Amino acid sequence: MLSTFQLAGSAVIAFGLWFRFGGTIKDLSSEDKSPEYFYVGLYVLVGAGALMMAVGFFGCCGAMRESQCVLGSFFTCLLVIFAAEVTTGVFAFIGKGVAIRHVQTMYEEAYNDYLKDRGRGNGTLITFHSTFQCCGKESSEQVRPTCPKELLGYKNCIDEIETIISVKLQLIGIVGIGIAGLTIFGMIFSMVLCCAIRNSRDVI
Numbered sequence: 151m152l153s154t155f156q157l158a159g160s161a162v163i164a165f166g167l168w169f170r171f172g173g174t175i176k177d178l179s180s181e182d183k184s185p186e187y188f189y190v191g192l193y194v195l196v197g198a199g200a201l202m203m204a205v206g207f208f209g210c211c212g213a214m215r216e217s218q219c220v221l222g223s224f225f226t227c228l229l230v231i232f233a234a235e236v237t238t239g240v241f242a243f244i245g246k247g248v249a250i251r252h253v254q255t256m257y258e259e260a261y262n263d264y265l266k267d268r269g270r271g272n273g274t275l276i277t278f279h280s281t282f283q284c285c286g287k288e289s290s291e292q293v294r295p296t297c298p299k300e301l302l303g304y305k306n307c308i309d310e311i312e313t314i315i316s317v318k319l320q321l322i323g324i325v326g327i328g329i330a331g332l333t334i335f336g337m338i339f340s341m342v343l344c345c346a347i348r349n350s351r352d353v354i
Contacts, residue, residue: 154206154332156202156203156206156207158199158202158329158332159198159199159200159201159202159203159204159205159206160199160203161199162195162196162198162199162202162325162329163196163199163200163203165195165199165325166192166193166195166196166199167196169192169318169322170192170193170196190241192322194234194235194237194238194326195235195238195322195325195326195329197234198231198234198235198238198329201227201230201231202231202329202333204227205224205227205228205231208220208223208224208227209221209224209336209340212224213343216347218344218347218348221340221343221344221347222340222344224336224340225337225340225341225344228333228336228337228340229333229337231329231330231333232330232333232334232337235326235327235329235330235333236326236327236330237326238322238323238326239322239323239324239326239327239330240323241323242319242320242322242323242326243319243320243323245319246315246316246319246320249315249319250311250312250315250316253311253315254308254311254312256278257278257307257308257311258287258308260274260275260278261275261286261287261293261307264293264296265292265293272296275293275296276296278307279293279296279297279298279301279307280298282307282310282311282314283298283301283305283310284301284305284306284307284309284310284311285297285298285301285304285305285307286304286306286307287306287307287308288306289304290304
């Protein structure tokens with residue numbers, strides 16, 4: 151059970167880092183107006199994953215040494231992880247609309263800047279079109295030079311931003327809630343083991 155936390159922790163870290171630096175929306179982080187708060191849930195996931203790996207190691211040590219103190223600390227750390235993961239899940243589901251509107255506003259600003267001055271906002275618009283594989287809003291004619299060459303047909307960027315970010319945040323929320331569920335079993339396990347150690351010492 152305790153080694154499961156180490157495996158889960160490493161999996162969460164890998165998921166968070168891939169999502170942040172290797173996922174579909176990684177290119178947005180290079181922009182001056184990148185939605186940093188959008189990545190807060192990922193930062194919490196990575197931090198919780200690192201803590202889970204450390205907690206799993208100390209939990210194993212506590213179980214082998216039959217130390218109630220270490221197991222109590224293990225329980226407390228799991229409680230912190232549980233709170234962090236629940237917060238991540240709730241943030242991902244409830245804050246989804248805010249995140250979508252923020253990114254859509256960023257796109258509209260870049261879109262309008264490009265129409266006013268074709269040399270301004272060009273790189274930002276290209277990044278958006280490449281990241282979300284879309285082209286324009288009502289039509290693609292005015293911004294065609296910034297659209298991906300491999301894109302066939304017209305795709306409304308406002309709609310694509312909503313769809314992609316909604317799916318990504320739902321995935322983050324599911325992972326957060328799932329890990330929170332795992333920590334509940336860990337807390338129960340640690341308390342049962344702690345009580346068993348105390349009872350065995352009382353018998354002796």
